[in-house]
Amino acid sequence: MSHVVTLDQVTRTYGDVVALDEVTIGFPRGRFVAVMGPSGSGKSTLLHCAAALDVPDSGTVTIGGVDAARLSETRRTELRRKHVGFVFQAYNLLPAITVEQNITLPLRLAGARPDPEWLGELVDRVGLRDRLHHRPGELSGGQQQRAAIVRALAARPDVVFADEPTGALDLRSAAEVLGLLRELVDDLGQSVVMVTHDPAAAARAHDTLVMADGKVVDLLNGPSAGDLAARLSDLGSGGLRLVEGAR
Numbered sequence: 001m002s003h004v005v006t007l008d009q010v011t012r013t014y015g016d017v018v019a020l021d022e023v024t025i026g027f028p029r030g031r032f033v034a035v036m037g038p039s040g041s042g043k044s045t046l047l048h049c050a051a052a053l054d055v056p057d058s059g060t061v062t063i064g065g066v067d068a069a070r071l072s073e074t075r076r077t078e079l080r081r082k083h084v085g086f087v088f089q090a091y092n093l094l095p096a097i098t099v100e101q102n103i104t105l106p107l108r109l110a111g112a113r114p115d116p117e118w119l120g121e122l123v124d125r126v127g128l129r130d131r132l133h134h135r136p137g138e139l140s141g142g143q144q145q146r147a148a149i150v151r152a153l154a155a156r157p158d159v160v161f162a163d164e165p166t167g168a169l170d171l172r173s174a175a176e177v178l179g180l181l182r183e184l185v186d187d188l189g190q191s192v193v194m195v196t197h198d199p200a201a202a203a204r205a206h207d208t209l210v211m212a213d214g215k216v217v218d219l220l221n222g223p224s225a226g227d228l229a230a231r232l233s234d235l236g237s238g239g240l241r242l243v244e245g246a247r
């Protein structure tokens, strides 16, 4: 199976805390993978290292055939802009510019020309055509997150990482965003990796990776929400909390 990103023996520490403990994992192309686990188990650190937003203490992170961990910060940023999209729980749109400007900003920073046909398809798919000239503050949370998803996809990355993308949304908006992420994989052949606390959300993915104490402790293929809830309650209390601060 072809992988969009692979981590080999990746360790990331913060002082005495081992946030990632010799993690080896590949994220498969064209699949929707959920990441679950108790609060503090290393899910965000895993995504940040896999997306080359963060650099491990040791181990390799292969993106686009290159070890991101050994690049200068400038080269790592270039690699990230080309190959990786990232969606944050808090949307992270810039408030002073329009939705359209937000969506194309990473491309423009990378010196790349936006592809109007691709962007048009994405904007129509997420239903934001009539919101392009609004500021983010004029949009609902669900609309802002859909704009952030378009921004993440604008450069046609190999993979989109999403860290609790539905964590700040009401149930209906969350369901829309999950449906959208699934469509990106099914219809557009994208690869998506999503952290979630919600077993029902994870059940929309193809595979679920379970973390505990900085390690990947399980890889489940097509689990039901019930399977996941049971697995997480085995691991301790954190797994079923509905809200967790974004890091």
Ligand code: ADP
Binding pocket: 014, 017, 018, 019, 037, 038, 039, 040, 041, 042, 043, 044, 045, 046, 247
């Ligand atoms: P999760 O996303 O599963 O809740 P994180 O990856 O955010 O877990 O954190 C894993 C561990 O690393 C936790 O113990 C957390 O407190 C610690 N950690 C993460 N980021 C930092 C940071 N920037 N500074 C210090 N400790 C951190």
Ligand code: MG
Binding pocket: 043, 044, 045, 246, 247
């Ligand atoms: Mg986290």
